[in-house]
Structures are given as C-alpha cells and as structure tokens.
Amino acid sequence: xxxxxxxxxSDQTGVTAETMGHSLLxxxxxxxxxxxxxxxxATAEQAAEVVRRIDEAGRASGLRPIVFATLxxxxxxxVLQQANALVLDFFAAFLGPxxxxxxxxxxxxxxxxxxxxxxxxxxxxxxxxNFALANDDGAGARDYAAADVVLxxxxxxxxxxxxxxxxxxxxxxxxxxxxxxxxxxSGELPAVLRPHRQxxxxxxxxxxxxxxIRQERRPGSRYASLPQVQAELRAALALYARLGLPFLDxxxxxxxxxxxxxxxxxxxxxxxxx
Amino acid sequence: xxxxxxxxxSDQTGVTAETMGHSLLxxxxxxxxxxxxxxxxATAEQAAEVVRRIDEAGRASGLRPIVFATLxxxxxxxVLQQANALVLDFFAAFLGPxxxxxxxxxxxxxxxxxxxxxxxxxxxxxxxxNFALANDDGAGARDYAAADVVLxxxxxxxxxxxxxxxxxxxxxxxxxxxxxxxxxxSGELPAVLRPHRQxxxxxxxxxxxxxxIRQERRPGSRYASLPQVQAELRAALALYARLGLPFLDxxxxxxxxxxxxxxxxxxxxxxxxx
Numbered sequence: 001x002x003x004x005x006x007x008x009x010s011d012q013t014g015v016t017a018e019t020m021g022h023s024l025l026x027x028x029x030x031x032x033x034x035x036x037x038x039x040x041x042a043t044a045e046q047a048a049e050v051v052r053r054i055d056e057a058g059r060a061s062g063l064r065p066i067v068f069a070t071l072x073x074x075x076x077x078x079v080l081q082q083a084n085a086l087v088l089d090f091f092a093a094f095l096g097p098x099x100x101x102x103x104x105x106x107x108x109x110x111x112x113x114x115x116x117x118x119x120x121x122x123x124x125x126x127x128x129x130n131f132a133l134a135n136d137d138g139a140g141a142r143d144y145a146a147a148d149v150v151l152x153x154x155x156x157x158x159x160x161x162x163x164x165x166x167x168x169x170x171x172x173x174x175x176x177x178x179x180x181x182x183x184x185x186s187g188e189l190p191a192v193l194r195p196h197r198q199x200x201x202x203x204x205x206x207x208x209x210x211x212x213i214r215q216e217r218r219p220g221s222r223y224a225s226l227p228q229v230q231a232e233l234r235a236a237l238a239l240y241a242r243l244g245l246p247f248l249d250x251x252x253x254x255x256x257x258x259x260x261x262x263x264x265x266x267x268x269x270x271x272x273x274x
Numbered sequence: 275x276x277x278x279x280x281x282x283x284s285d286q287t288g289v290t291a292e293t294m295g296h297s298l299l300x301x302x303x304x305x306x307x308x309x310x311x312x313x314x315x316a317t318a319e320q321a322a323e324v325v326r327r328i329d330e331a332g333r334a335s336g337l338r339p340i341v342f343a344t345l346x347x348x349x350x351x352x353v354l355q356q357a358n359a360l361v362l363d364f365f366a367a368f369l370g371p372x373x374x375x376x377x378x379x380x381x382x383x384x385x386x387x388x389x390x391x392x393x394x395x396x397x398x399x400x401x402x403x404n405f406a407l408a409n410d411d412g413a414g415a416r417d418y419a420a421a422d423v424v425l426x427x428x429x430x431x432x433x434x435x436x437x438x439x440x441x442x443x444x445x446x447x448x449x450x451x452x453x454x455x456x457x458x459x460s461g462e463l464p465a466v467l468r469p470h471r472q473x474x475x476x477x478x479x480x481x482x483x484x485x486x487i488r489q490e491r492r493p494g495s496r497y498a499s500l501p502q503v504q505a506e507l508r509a510a511l512a513l514y515a516r517l518g519l520p521f522l523d524x525x526x527x528x529x530x531x532x533x534x535x536x537x538x539x540x541x542x543x544x545x546x547x548x
Contacts, residue, residue: 013534027380106301260287
C-alpha cells in the first residue's frame with residue numbers, strides 16, 4: 001500500500017515544523033506516512049521547487065500530501081499554498097490573532113526562531129554542556145557546588161543523556177553520580193554527595209529493560225545479568241526511600257520527558273527560555 | 275512597565291508549546307513578556323488551577339495573558355478556554371483539518387508526542403550519544419568508520435555541542451576532531467582522518483567571537499589571544515579550501531541551526547524521525 005507523504009517545510013531549521021507535525025500525527029494511530037524535511041526555504045523560487053516536489057510525491061503515491069509549514073514571508077507562503085496538498089501553516093494560523101492581541105504588526109522576518117538572537121543564551125547552553133561533560137561520572141573531584149541538580153542512579157539508568165539534554169535544551173547545570181556496588185552495599189549516601197542532598201534526584205528503571213540495555217553493552221556479563229540488575233535497582237530504591245529523595249522511573253519516558261519532569265519537580269530555573 | 279505574561283500549557287512536557295510560542299513571539303520585536311511553562315496538565319482539575327494562575331497573572335500585570343497550549347483532551351481544553359486570556363490552542367487549530375484529510379478520527383489521547391512510543395528510537399538516541407561521547411576529542415583510537423559525520427575545527431568552534439545535539443535529537447553518529455596547531459602548521463589532513471574524507475565537515479567562527487569564548491575559558495592566555503585565534507582560523511579555512519571540505523561559520527548560528535545545516539548539506543539519514 002502506498003504511504004502518504006508528509007513534508008515539513010521551513011525557512012529555518014524545520015525543528016518547529018517537525019515538532020508540531022509530529023505531535024499532531026501521533027494522534028492518528030493507523031496513518032501510514034513517510035516524511036521529508038525541507039529546511040531553509042527562504043525564497044519564492046525555492047518554494048516553487050518545493051511545490052514541484054510535493055506535487056510529484058502526490059502523483060507517485062496517489063495520495064494528497066500533508067505539509068506542515070513554518071514560513072514567515074507572505075510571498076513564500078503564497079507559493080507553497082499552490083501545492084496540491086493539505087498545507088497547515090503555523091504562522092498563517094496564529095500570527096493574526098497575536099497581532100490583534102498585541103496591537104502591533106509582526107516582523108514577518110524569517111530566521112528569528114532558533115537564530116542566535118541571544119548570545120547569552122547560546123553561551124549558557126555551551127557552558128552547561130561543558131559542565132555536564134566535566135561532571136559526568138562521579139570520578140575525581142566534581143563541582144557539585146555549582147550544579148543545579150545531581151542525578152543519581154545505577155549504571156545505564158539514563159543519567160548521562162538526561163544531563164546533556166538539560167544542558168543543551170535549558171542551560172541547566174546537571175551533574176551525575178553513578179551508584180556503584182559499594183555505595184549500594186553500604187546503603188549510605190557517598191560522602192561527596194552529602195553536602196548536596198537537596199540537589200539529588202534519583203533515576204530508576206524496570207529490571208528487564210535495564211538488563212536489555214546492559215546486555216547490548218556487555219553481553220553475557222555479570223553486569224548484565226538479571227539477578228545483578230535486580231539487586232542494584234532494589235538497593236538504589238531502598239536508598240532513595242531512606243533519604244526521601246525524589247525519583248523517577250525512566251522506563252516509559254523519553255529523554256525530553258525525563259528532563260521536563262526533573263525541571264518541574266526540582267523547580268529548576270532554566271537559563272535558556274523561549 | 276508591567277510585562278505581559280505568556281503561559282505554555284501542555285498535557286506533556288511543554289516542549290512543543292514552547293517551540294511553537296517562541297517562534298511566534300520572536301516575530302514581535304518590541305513585545306515584553308515573561309513566560310511560565312506548566313507541563314503535565316492532564317485533568318480538568320489541574321486545568322482549573324491553571325486558569326486561576328492565568329487570571330491572577332492578568333490581574334497582577336493589568337495585561338491579558340497569552341497562552342500557547344497543546345492539550346489533546348477536549349474536556350481539559352474546554353476548561354482552559356475559560357481563562358481570561360488569548361488562548362492559542364495548537365490541537366484545536368489543526369486536528370480538525372487533519373481528521374478531514376485523513377478521513378479518520380484522532381485519538382484525542384495525550385502522551386503520544388515525546389512519549390516512548392518507539393523504543394528503537396530511544397535506543398538509537400542513547401547509542402548515538404554514547405558514540406559522540408566516546409569520539410569527542412580526537413585522542414586515542416576513534417571509531418571514525420562508524421561515524422555518519424566527523425566535525426573538524428579549531429578548539430571551541432562548536433564541535434562538541436553540535437555532535438551531542440545531532441545524537442540526542444536525530445540519533446546521528448557524529449565524531450569530532452579538533453585541529454591542533456601541528457595539524458594546522460602541516461597543512462595536511464591528519465592521517466587518521468584521510469580514509470574518512472567524505473564524512474568530514476568543517477566548522478569556523480569569527481575571530482572576535484572565538485577570542486571571547488576562549489578568554490572566558492583561559493583568561494589572558496596565548497590560547498585566547500587574538501593573533502593566535504586569527505592564525506588558527508586562517509589555517510583551518512585554508513585547509514578546508516585545499517581539501518574542498520564543506521564548512522559552516524557558526525558565529526551567527528544556534529546549535530539547532532548548525533546541526534540542521536550539517537544534516538542538510540551532508541544528506542545525513544536521521545535515525546530518529548518525527
């Protein structure tokens with residue numbers, strides 16, 4: 001069966017169009033489609049070429065394509081509207097009501113979102129990323145005093161990608177400390193973490209999922225065995241309970257969701273704001 | 275002067291609402307506002323509490339708040355509409371036309387976007403992040419053979435955050451190699467990179483900006499001096515030109531934009547797709 005084609009068309013990176021379109025399409029379970037992102041479409045000529053591609057895809061599949069667009073320039077948007085497709089244009093839908101509410105015209109200028117309008121924000125993200133990299137594994141002298149949050153959890157419970165995402169997306173300083181067997185056996189908080197208890201946030205994960213992840217990394221090892229995984233997770237949960245640490249089960253969560261829940265729960269200040 | 279309040283309200287992380295709202299608000303240069311994200315609003319009771327907060331913010335500032343919402347549940351959305359605010363609801367605007375086009379009802383179920391619907395995608399992002407971390411600085415034996423792209427550039431030109439973003443957002447395997455003084459003096463591609471020339475992508479940056487970044491890192495050092503920065507950047511650009519490498523000036527670019535332009539230019543396959 002032919003799949004419907006979905007296009008994300010943007011005068012910038014296409015991230016907004018993709019995010020928007022993705023959210024909407026996930027509401028249609030059984031819809032089958034293949035998607036193409038066409039970023040940096042900034043001129044009427046480029047838009048005309050996009051229209052040719054869209055129309056060609058429609059002819060090839062026999063199904064009218066769906067287009068999610070974020071195009072600021074009226075002329076470029078007008079060209080795209082000529083495509084034989086369902087064109088859902090984000091700016092067309094919302095700029096009007098916003099102009100009315102704010103009682104001011106919009107700039108109709110592309111390149112503003114995701115552009116480097118704010119050098120301070122860019123620097124904050126880079127600095128937070130460097131912080132996450134430098135405070136990633138709990139070894140050596142770590143700068144927990146400068147951290148906004150310190151994630152704790154057993155190996156492969158999602159700490160590192162979450163720290164990096166918090167840094168890149170929000171400019172938050174996130175360190176992490178992997179709970180090693182000796183920490184779990186003692187049942188005590190490691191000495192280096194004690195002064196920072198208010199910043200600690202625990203991660204946990206379902207044993208079968210953790211086993212699967214570790215198995216990929218070190219097949220057949222004790223590290224990846226179910227009894228080992230179960231014992232570590234049980235000890236980590238007991239530690240969180242004893243200390244009254246907030247924690248999250250990451251099994252069903254995307255990285256975005258883990259990060260967002262930590263921000264919310266810890267009431268963290270974002271250094272990068274929309 | 276009082277600032278207008280902007281709310282991002284979501285039954286999920288709020289990332290889509292923020293991205294959408296941010297894109298639109300950047301079109302209004304002179305609008306002053308302060309923003310609040312309210313994620314995980316999933317019930318009518320929670321929505322009623324949100325309405326109280328919105329109305330309170332409106333009373334406090336004397337300016338009607340603006341609300342960007344991504345709420346899938348009709349009942350929750352109906353409560354939010356009672357706020358004394360301009361409520362721009364993303365699902366309300368686009369689900370109708372999509373239902374008509376696809377000739378099927380939408381699920382009206384929350385938690386689909388950014389949820390872990392796709393375990394394979396989650397694993398791809400984690401694996402790509404681990405790859406980026408393991409192939410970050412050019413030292414030791416690097417797995418360039420497995421890389422989708424290898425970023426080259428002088429120290430602090432944006433390689434590391436870009437690699438991490440490519441991994442976390444798109445599941446792309448991005449390695450990076452910092453061009454050291456000996457590489458730049460020889461004018462030759464380092465031997466380890468020669469077999470992977472098709473994967474190389476150069477970064478450059480304006481000298482004054484690079485000086486500023488390095489100055490933050492090692493104030494007063496030769497490393498952060500303008501002559502040093504200029505000489506390195508000149509030599510790197512000469513190398514890109516001699517080899518015919520694609521490259522990008524990151525000075526005016528956000529991390530999203532750098533990543534997006536590299537994907538586009540190198541025609542990289544994304545392992546994670548909307």
